[in-house]
Structure formats: C-alpha cells, structure tokens
Amino acid sequence: MFASIVPERWHGPVMYVLMSVFVAWHSLCLIVGPAPQGSMIAQALRPLVNPYLGFISLNVKWGFFAPVGDATEFRYLVIDNVGKAHTFRPTSGLAWYHPGNLWTIDRYRAIVQRPDVYGDRLIAEYCRKRIALKPVKIKLLQVVQEKAFLPWDHFAGKNPLDPEFATTETLRTKKCSRP
C-alpha cells in the first residue's frame, strides 16, 4: 500500500523521515512519562503522550524502592459461632522461590489498597474456606509497621510486625451468610 501511494524514488527519503519522527516521538515519551508531576513542561506534554504510554503500559514512574516502605502484612480474623477469634496470615511463610509468591503478595496488596472493591468477595471466599470453624463474621486486617526497626531490635529477637512496632487496622468486616 505504501509502495502504491508513494513513488518509488521517494521511498527512501519518506521512510527516513518516518523513522526519524518515530524515534523522536518515542524518545520524548520515554522521558516525559516518568517526569515529576511538578514539571510544567511534562504536564503540558502529558495529554499528548499519555494515550501512547497507556497503550504500551509505559506510564510508570520507575520509583523502585523509593520509598522503601514499612513492613506490612495482610491477615484475616475468623470469628466462630462461640465468639472465638482465629487469625490467619495468608502471606506468611511464602517461600521466595515459590512461583506464586509474587502474584499472591500482589493480590493481597491489591486487597489492602482497595478493600471496598475486593473485600466482600474475599470474605465470602473465606467464609466458604473456613466453614469447618463455623464462621459468623470475618475481619480483614492490615498490620502496619509504625516504629523503626533497628539492628538492636533484631538482636533482641523481635520482628518488625510485633505489637510494639506495628498497629493493626481493620480493613473490612462482614458477616458470613448462612449456608
């Protein structure tokens, strides 16, 4: 189709121009995409580059481990029919070499970030999974490190998620529907 539109003697120059335009465009997108929000130039160019970057999933800031973040852990509490609470830690003990490790961690990170979106479904899943405990209510929890964990704390055999360092936040609570 290109050959039919453009005369043959212009193939080379036209291709050269198209290639040059693409490299300039893609280079611009690579640089503008992760540029800080406060940059006025980047803000001005974002409406132009965002659709392209979104399509190829390149709208990323490249802020690896910045910030490092604190220790957090997802837990859930099953309250049975006699009022006893059972705590479960789905991500605890996941082996780093386990192929599903990162996917599982990402799943629970999503749940912690958006309990209003994923919480009810997860609670229903746990109600079924823990049916042997006769669950009445399930609470989704997040334990978050609030205090710095330092080398002497490690020497003392403590963990960043111990109660003296971390607080527990309830993300979502829901009753289990009767079977």
Added chain:
Amino acid sequence: MFQALRSSLKRAWDDVWFQDRPTTQLELVRIGLGFGMLCHYGLGSAYLFEIWGNQGWFPPELLATLPADVAFMKSPLFYITQPWQLSAVHFMFLFCCAALMVGWRTNWVKWLVLIGHLSYVHRSPEVTYGVDAILASLLMLLCLAPIGKAISLDRVRALYNAKQDNLDAQLPVFTSRWAFACRRLMQLQMAVLFFFSAAHKLGEKDWWQGDAIWHVFTTSEYYNATLLDLFATHFWIVNIATYGTVLIEIAFPFLIWQRSTRAWLLIGAVFLHLLFFFFLGLHYFSWVMIMGHASFLRQEWLDSLGAWWKRRMGIMEMIYDGRCTFCVRSMAWFLAFDNLGQINTRDFRNSPSRVVSDEEMEKALHMVSADGTALAGFEAYRYAVLRVPGLWWQVPFFYIPGLSRLFGIPIYNWVAENRSKL
C-alpha cells in the same frame, strides 16, 4: 552554510540513530526475553484461572468499579468466558514465547507475543509491576525491528536452503539502520529507567542516610533473618550496598555511552541485578533487566568472543559422502547451525582425506578434530555438538550418561546403512 549545517546535523543524527549494524544484540534480547516470558507465564499456568480468569481473583465486574485514577485498558481476555478457551489462549501464547526464543517465524510471532503480554497486563493490572512495563517497551521495539535474521531458526532455514545446492554457501550478515535505531531506543529506555530510579531514591531519607537496604530486608516481602543477622553485626555492608546502588543507578545513564566506561557500568548493572535475583527473589525482573542491558553489548566484544571460542575449539573437518543426497541434506542442516564457521567440509568422493580411508568413509561420516583425531558417526556428531554454540540445544540428546550412546550409536548405524533409501 545552511547546506553544510544541514549535512552536519544529518550526519550527527545518523551517527546517533541510524548506523548500519548487525542485529546481534537485538537477537540476544529476543532470546532472553522469550526465555524469561516462557518461564514466567509457564509458571503462571498453575494460577491461570485465579489471576486471569473471569471467576478468579479479579473478576471483570470488580475491575469495572476501580477508581478513575487507576487507568487500565480493555483486554481481549475479558471476552474469554470459558476455561478451555483461556487454557487454549494461554498455551498458544506460551508456544509463541518459545517460538520467539528460538526465532521461528519471528516476523509474526513477535507481534503475538506483544499482544499476548499486553493482554495479560491489562486483564489483571493489580498483579503487574515495573517489569511488565519494561518488558512491554522492549517487546514493542523488538516488534518494530527486523529481528529473526541471526541466531534464529529463521536464519537456519534460510542457510539450509542455500547450502542444499552448495555446502560452502554463506548468507551475508544482515545489517539494518532501522534495527540500530530500535536498539538505540532500547538503550535510551534503560538509561531513562536508571536515571529516574536514582532520582526517586535521592528524594528519600533512607537512601541519603545509607540504611535503605536494611529497611528493604525488614519488610514482609523481602524479610530475611539471615541477612539481617549479618547486617546487624556489620552495618557497613548496608551503607556500602545503599550508596553503591544509588551510585550505579545515577552513573549509568551518563557513563554507559562512553567507550571507556561502558563495560564497567554494564558489569555494575548486571551485578546489581544479580543481587536482586538472589537476595530479593526478583528473578523475572532481574532477568528482563539483564536482557535489556544486552542492547549495550558492543559488536566488537561479541566478535572477539566468537573468535576466541573458535580459536579455543579449533577448526573441525566433517568428511561426508557427496553422492548421498541424504548425507548432503544432513550436512546442510548441521552446518546451518554453525554460525561461527567452526566446521569445514570435505566430500571424500572428490577430495579424499589423508586421515580417513575411503573404506571407512563408506561406512560412516567422520570428523577430524583440530588435533588430528578422527571420530566416526555418532561420536563425530557428539564431539561437534558440544563445541559449536549453535548446536548446544542437541547436547541433552548426546550426553545423557549411558543412554545417549546406547540408543544413539545403533540409530546412527541404521541411518548410515540405509542412507541411500532416505
């Protein structure tokens, strides 16, 4: 004056973007990314329905309620409603990843891999992270580049066709200005990534104070009691690791372009990613990043490595029966994988060997190694596959202890006896 200026600018532009170079580096990236994706998505098969199925962790009706600032795009996987359909798409995708790795039908397979990867990413954005964006960028550039022209089954097939008429036939090394531009964009991607990674770190207190690495290993995701024992008693390791990480990341985008410093920055970057691989368990991410760095390998390094290998292994001479069409076809296939030109050939019918008699040649193909040792049949192939990089994929067949020779020698002898009928 305007003409001179225009010429200078064009020359500079061409030097930066459009040098006529081989595609070797892009092929190495292709092989590496294909392998990485095959492993990653292959392991994901066990979680196929949970992660990407409509009844799994992220059903479409829940994703539709995500806040407006969580931008994600529609994926073809949303329209796959039956488990068998998802399984079929997934295994087709894995097949395409394998095909990309070996360079089979690369021209269209690469697009399927890109579309597949983006489909998976957009289907479940909650389980994606930086590596998926890097991979999408590198894959897109591979799609736009004319890859599959070297270190690929596509090239093997082209060489085989050429060698069927003349075993000494060679195809010219494929070069392309556009491929170089794509490689340059890959390099720019890696440099930009490192720059912004360092810039973000420099905005964080932990990295300035030199104890960020300690905090990394106290998080739940990367908690490592053994390393914490070491760091707690030798906290200077934490400081060195923290500042060393920032130093490599900030130096990379500026010094990687210089001839005198590129090798050192590459070593530093690869070392950094190997640390992530072994200590953080970020296998996929580290592998993809290392493959991205392959775009910075200089052609003269690769050529020197090939020349060194060829010198070390020595030239091998394969002596074959030129009257046997099956033998000629087999030789053509064999030689098509010999990218470095390590194997010379001799048709004993036209040019008898001084090492191997014609009577011996009537029974089996022979190989004469660099030190003058003659090996026959199965042993000849076995010798060659270990020493020719293009034939390393055959090593598992020829080197299973006990079994390879147990089955390989009778199979070869049968083929040799019946070669006129094949």
